[in-house]
Structures are given as structure tokens and as C-alpha cells.
Amino acid sequence: MAFTLYSLIQAAILCVNAVAVLHEERFLSKIGWGVDQSVGGFGDEPGVKVQLMNLVRSVRTVMRVPLIAVNSVCIVLLLLFG
Amino acid sequence: MDYNATQSGFRQRKLQPNMRQRNSSMEGPDGSQLFEDTSGAGPRTQSGYRNQQTEPQQAGFAGQSLLSDPMSNLAMAYGSSLASQGKEMVDKNLDRFIPISKLKYYFAVDTVYVGKKLGLLVFPYMHNNWEVSYQQDTPVAPRFDVNAPDLYIPAMSFITYVLVAGVALGTQNRFSPELLGVQASSALVWLIMEVLAVLLSLYLVTVNTDLTTIDLLAFSGYKYVGMIVGLVAGLLFGRPAYYLSLLWCCAAIFVFTIRTLRLKLLSEAAAEGKLVRGTRNQLRMYLTMSIAAAQPIFMYWLTYHLIR
Numbered sequence: 475m476a477f478t479l480y481s482l483i484q485a486a487i488l489c490v491n492a493v494a495v496l497h498e499e500r501f502l503s504k505i506g507w508g509v510d511q512s513v514g515g516f517g518d519e520p521g522v523k524v525q526l527m528n529l530v531r532s533v534r535t536v537m538r539v540p541l542i543a544v545n546s547v548c549i550v551l552l553l554l555f556g
Numbered sequence: 557m558d559y560n561a562t563q564s565g566f567r568q569r570k571l572q573p574n575m576r577q578r579n580s581s582m583e584g585p586d587g588s589q590l591f592e593d594t595s596g597a598g599p600r601t602q603s604g605y606r607n608q609q610t611e612p613q614q615a616g617f618a619g620q621s622l623l624s625d626p627m628s629n630l631a632m633a634y635g636s637s638l639a640s641q642g643k644e645m646v647d648k649n650l651d652r653f654i655p656i657s658k659l660k661y662y663f664a665v666d667t668v669y670v671g672k673k674l675g676l677l678v679f680p681y682m683h684n685n686w687e688v689s690y691q692q693d694t695p696v697a698p699r700f701d702v703n704a705p706d707l708y709i710p711a712m713s714f715i716t717y718v719l720v721a722g723v724a725l726g727t728q729n730r731f732s733p734e735l736l737g738v739q740a741s742s743a744l745v746w747l748i749m750e751v752l753a754v755l756l757s758l759y760l761v762t763v764n765t766d767l768t769t770i771d772l773l774a775f776s777g778y779k780y781v782g783m784i785v786g787l788v789a790g791l792l793f794g795r796p797a798y799y800l801s802l803l804w805c806c807a808a809i810f811v812f813t814i815r816t817l818r819l820k821l822l823s824e825a826a827a828e829g830k831l832v833r834g835t836r837n838q839l840r841m842y843l844t845m846s847i848a849a850a851q852p853i854f855m856y857w858l859t860y861h862l863i864r
Contacts, residue, residue: 477745478738522839525760 487541487548493533494541502530662707662770664697672702673709677781678805680812686819703816707770710777717743717780717858720787724862727791743780743858750776750854754847758821761839765820775813779851782809783859790863798863806852813848 502508507527520528650656676683689701698706721739725731751772758765782805790798822840 477742479741479745482745482748520762522760525762529759 484548487544490533490537490541491545493530494537496530496534498531498534502527658768658770659707661695661697662705662774664699665706665708666699669698669702669706670709673706674781676702677709677778677812678785678808680808680815683815686815688819705771705774707774707777710774710780713780713784714743714747714777716784717787720784720791721862724787724791728864746854746858747773747776750850757843757846761836761843763821763840763843767820775816776851778812779809779855782806783855786855787859787862795863798859802855802859806855809851809855810848813851814844817844817847 496502498508503510507523507530509527509531511527686703688703689696695701695704698704698708718736718740722731722736725735751769754772754776755769758767782802785805786798786802789801821844822837
């Protein structure tokens with residue numbers, strides 16, 4: 475119960491790392507979550523699965539480089555302060 | 557005492573040594589009287605008065621000698637312009653991250669609104685019209701519409717919750733000042749996680765709504781009122797009173813949240829109570845119900861460890 479803001483930040487970093495390591499060809503296409511399978515109908519009904527796939531793809535595209543920096547900072551902080 | 561205190565206080569300022577040097581060179585015997593400690597009460601109070609009277613004059617003297625120097629004049633003008641530029645930049649950047657002008661809307665409340673809203677949070681069953689009234693496409697300020705969300709009540713009730721939690725811990729001899737910070741940050745973390753979860757689910761279900769993040773923050777913050785009521789009842793009257801009042805407040809927040817969010821999230825027809833088929837409306841209904849059901853869970857989770 476004793477949450478601090480730093481533990482929230484750590485949890486967020488872990489979750490974003492988990493999304494970032496999902497490989498496009500080797501994993502997502504195999505389970506039907508690849509980018510080529512998301513072009514569904516053009517109506518206004520994207521559906522939950524298509525939204526989720528779009529979210530995964532955009533997180534991976536956007537957060538790859540910042541995650542390097544953020545992870546390095548987190549590692550240094552953990553080494554210094556435990 | 558007063559004289560000594562002001563003297564040591566003045567010594568710590570940067571300009572004062574320069575002023576002292578110049579003034580002691582200008583006023584010989586008077587300057588020495590200002591600097592040495594006097595033991596008698598009479599001379600001390602007199603020199604104390606003189607200190608306070610002549611200090612402005614010394615400041616005037618030193619200020620004149622500073623300002624008459626053109627280089628320092630230029631430096632002061634440059635410094636002040638730099639400070640105002642820095643302030644402008646900070647304001648502009650801060651406005652980019654935290655929309656200050658939008659925040660002002662949420663704090664435009666008055667006592668009548670707060671009273672009505674608190675009553676609505678505890679007893680929402682008699683209220684009939686839950687729609688937010690608009691005025692030329694912008695929502696009316698909370699002062700004029702009791703259904704509009706505001707941030708005053710959530711902010712105040714959050715702080716009150718932390719204080720009441722401190723009181724509750726104190727009655728059980730478990731209190732220490734760090735625990736206040738722990739309670740505050742825990743509640744804040746849960747609030748942030750709840751808002752993020754609601755935002756994520758709103759994105760996934762592709763609801764076209766005009767709910768902003770701050771609106772969600774306001775709606776999630778309304779449950780602190782019920783938590784405070786439960787905690788105070790538990791502190792005053794014991795555990796059964798805590799459970800009863802928490803049950804009442806949970807039901808009230810559940811109904812309040814459903815009735816408020818129904819108009820914002822569901823489509824027009826479904827919001828009026830007609831049964832509309834279709835997976836999207838069903839999803840939206842489930843979303844509204846789960847957001848409303850999460851409120852009592854959080855209310856219990858954040859308060860049960862405070863009542864023993």
C-alpha cells in the first residue's frame with residue numbers, strides 16, 4: 475500500500491518496455507496482431523482489437539529511442555540508490 | 557535583542573558589507589556606535605532607533621552611489637529585463653504543459669455550488685436533470701450549473717482525506733509525520749492509475765466524447781468526499797458506523813457516476829433509457845458500469861486500513 479510516485483514511474487517503465495519488446499515479424503504477425511492485418515473496414519467501427527494493435531504499433535514506434543535514455547537513467551539510479 | 561538581531565540579519569546580506577565600509581568611512585564616531593554592542597538599555601534602544609532611522613538613509617546613500625555608476629545602472633536594467641524575459645518564457649512553457657486558463661474554469665465555484673454538489677454526492681436520488689448546460693458551445697462555469705465538473709471539491713477533499721487519515725492513525729498511536737506523505741502519495745498514485753486506466757479504455761472503445769482528462773480527474777476525485785464521510789463516522793462512532801456510512805456513500809457515488817457518465821459516454825438514444833442493441837453500445841454500457849463500480853472498490857481499498 476505504501477506507493478510512491480517513483481514506484482508508479484518504475485511500473486510504467488516496465489510496462490512500456492514490455493510493449494516495446496514485442497517483435498513485429500516474429501511474434502505479432504504469428505498471432506494475428508501484425509500491422510498488415512489491421513486494415514479492416516473503413517467505417518467508423520475500428521473495434522477494440524484494431525485499436526489495441528494500433529496502440530502497440532505506435533508505442534513501439536514512438537518510445538523506442540526515449541526508452542533507451544529512460545532505461546539507462548533507471549539503471550543508474552537503481553545501482554546508486556538500490 | 558532587537559538591535560542585535562537586525563544587525564546579524566543585515567550582516568548576511570550581500571550589499572551590506574560594502575555599505576558598512578562606505579558608511580564607516582563617511583561617519584566616524586557615529587559609525588562605530590552602530591557597530592559595537594552596547595550593554596546599557598538606554599543607549600541600546602536609542603541606537604536601535606537610530607539604526608532603523610539611519611538604515612534607510614544609508615540605503616539611500618549606498619543606492620545613490622550605486623545608481624550613479626553607469627555600469628551598474630546598465631547591469632541592473634539588463635538584469636531586470638532578463639528576469640522579465642525568463643518569467644515570460646516560464647509562463648509560456650508552463651502553459652503548454654498545464655493549461656492554466658482551462659484550469660481556471662474548474663475553480664470558478666462559489667459556496668452555493670459547493671453546497672449543492674456535496675449534497676448531490678451524498679444523495680443523488682432526487683436530482684432529475686443531469687445535463688451540463690452549454691453557452692455557445694462552451695460549457696457554463698460551475699458556478700452557474702450544478703452538473704458541471706469542478707476541481708475545487710476533489711482537491712479540497714483529497715487534502716482533507718490525508719488529514720483525516722492522519723487523525724485516524726493518531727487515534728491508534730500509529731502516527732508519524734512521514735505517514736502523512738505516504739498516505740498522500742499512495743492516494744495520488746491510485747488516482748493517477750485510475751485516470752490512466754479510464755483514458756486507455758476510452759481510447760480502446762473509441763468513444764467520441766468531449767470528456768477531457770481534467771474532467772476525468774474531477775470525476776475520479778469526487779469519491780474522496782464519500783471516503784471522508786465514512787472515515788469521520790468511523791472515528792466518531794466505531795466500526796459499524798464506518799461500514800454503514802461507507803455503504804451509503806458507495807451506493808451514492810455509484811449512482812452519481814452512472815448518471816453523470818451516461819450522458820457523456822453513451823449515444824443519445826441509449827442515454828435516454830431505451831434499450832439499444834449493438835456491440836458498441838453494449839461496450840459503452842459496460843465501460844460506464846465498470847468505471848462506476850471501480851469507485852466503491854477504491855473507496856473501500858483506501859480507507860479500510862485506517863479503521864481498526
